[in-house]
Amino acid sequence: MLKPRFFRSNKYEVGSKKIDKDEYYGTLKFNIHKFSNRVVPTKASDNVVFIAFSEFGSEFVPLYYTIPELLNTKYVGKYAVAVGWWGRSFLYKHLVDEFWELDESLMHLRHRARAFHSESKVLKSFEKQIVSFGTVVGSNDFAAHATCPTMDRCKACNAPVLLKKMGQECVKCSRVYSLPGLYSNVKRAVKTALWLPKISSEKLELAKKLLPPNPIGLTARGRKCYDRNLPPEFYSGLVKSLTEAGYSVVWFAEKGTTQPTPEGVLDWSAFPESSDLEMTLALVSLMTMTVQFWTASTRLAGAVGVPFIVFEDPDQIFGGGQEGYRLELCSRGKYKIVYSHFSKAIADLDRLMKDCLIAVDEVKNENFKSFCSVLDGAEEIKNLIERK
Numbered sequence: 001m002l003k004p005r006f007f008r009s010n011k012y013e014v015g016s017k018k019i020d021k022d023e024y025y026g027t028l029k030f031n032i033h034k035f036s037n038r039v040v041p042t043k044a045s046d047n048v049v050f051i052a053f054s055e056f057g058s059e060f061v062p063l064y065y066t067i068p069e070l071l072n073t074k075y076v077g078k079y080a081v082a083v084g085w086w087g088r089s090f091l092y093k094h095l096v097d098e099f100w101e102l103d104e105s106l107m108h109l110r111h112r113a114r115a116f117h118s119e120s121k122v123l124k125s126f127e128k129q130i131v132s133f134g135t136v137v138g139s140n141d142f143a144a145h146a147t148c149p150t151m152d153r154c155k156a157c158n159a160p161v162l163l164k165k166m167g168q169e170c171v172k173c174s175r176v177y178s179l180p181g182l183y184s185n186v187k188r189a190v191k192t193a194l195w196l197p198k199i200s201s202e203k204l205e206l207a208k209k210l211l212p213p214n215p216i217g218l219t220a221r222g223r224k225c226y227d228r229n230l231p232p233e234f235y236s237g238l239v240k241s242l243t244e245a246g247y248s249v250v251w252f253a254e255k256g257t258t259q260p261t262p263e264g265v266l267d268w269s270a271f272p273e274s275s276d277l278e279m280t281l282a283l284v285s286l287m288t289m290t291v292q293f294w295t296a297s298t299r300l301a302g303a304v305g306v307p308f309i310v311f312e313d314p315d316q317i318f319g320g321g322q323e324g325y326r327l328e329l330c331s332r333g334k335y336k337i338v339y340s341h342f343s344k345a346i347a348d349l350d351r352l353m354k355d356c357l358i359a360v361d362e363v364k365n366e367n368f369k370s371f372c373s374v375l376d377g378a379e380e381i382k383n384l385i386e387r388k
């Protein structure tokens with residue numbers, strides 16, 4: 001068994017700006033969760049390691065699709081290890097033999113996650129070393145499985161490309177490209193998803209006891225990268241309005257990416273049980289709905305089929321962004337998208353709040369139709385919604 005490696009200690013200041021600006025130096029620590037009784041093979045060719053240092057919103061695509069597919073095809077019978085963020089072991093329990101969970105003290109590295117990969121030098125370095133333990137399947141493989149387009153012509157020699165069982169092959173130079181990715185046919189792909197296992201009845205019982213009546217989940221984006229965080233006053237106003245409308249707001253957050261909790265709200269992240277993702281999913285599964293703004297925390301409700309509302313940039317759904325595909329691939333239940341540009345919304349928070357309350361009311365009445373909130377070019381987006 002490969003022991004987690006030591007990196008030369010230079011400076012290690014949790015919570016300081018220095019860490020995000022520069023790079024982290026210190027000890028890369030993992031907590032090992034062993035799920036099977038299988039003995040770890042000594043030959044690296046018998047092991048496969050899935051590197052899951054993705055953003056939360058992207059992590060679920062390989063989780064539901066790429067990893068199960070590879071374990072059923074290319075890596076049948078291999079000893080499988082997933083390596084990922086702290087608190088995520090429940091996601092991989094049904095899939096692999098072991099989960100190597102990054103220590104909680106290193107969760108600030110999440111700020112370096114970008115879609116399927118991480119820009120952390122220390123995590124990249126780990127990925128290079130781990131090849132001595134097994135075949136590494138990482139962000140490039142996940143991205144190709146999701147995004148590879150249907151090829152008409154070979155990029156190298158411009159000859160036609162044919163779709164074969166193992167990939168798309170050039171008829172002239174025999175160059176092989178990945179199979180067309182999940183995004184190329186989302187409706188077909190979603191039928192192949194391997195969803196998470198059922199939540200245990202004990203955890204559901206405990207969640208029932210913890211929850212206030214008529215609970216609605218709210219996650220407040222507080223990320224350092226990309227920004228797009230709404231001010232705390234907006235959230236306290238929203239909490240007040242939702243409480244007046246008869247809901248009990250439950251504040252969801254993951255360490256390192258949250259905002260301060262508004263007063264009078266049940267703060268799930270303050271419970272020690274919140275470190276257990278299965279417990280969090282148990283709680284979400286009993287919600288009336290969850291609400292979020294420009295964040296992929298919708299994956300929680302999506303995983304357990306609970307309705308959710310997401311305010312999203314139209315470019316993510318109709319343009320160059322990929323969140324539209326991911327929402328479809330990762331949501332077991334119904335959801336409502338409210339289109340809004342963050343830069344416009346931040347200047348008209350009253351309207352944003354009003355539209356959020358309208359959306360909540362509509363979802364309560366089973367109306368999941370998308371609509372436009374504060375944004376540029378609303379007419380064009382309305383047309384796109386009608387055609388969708």
Ligand SMILES: [Zn+2]
Nearest residue numbers: 154157170173
């Ligand atoms: Zn070619």
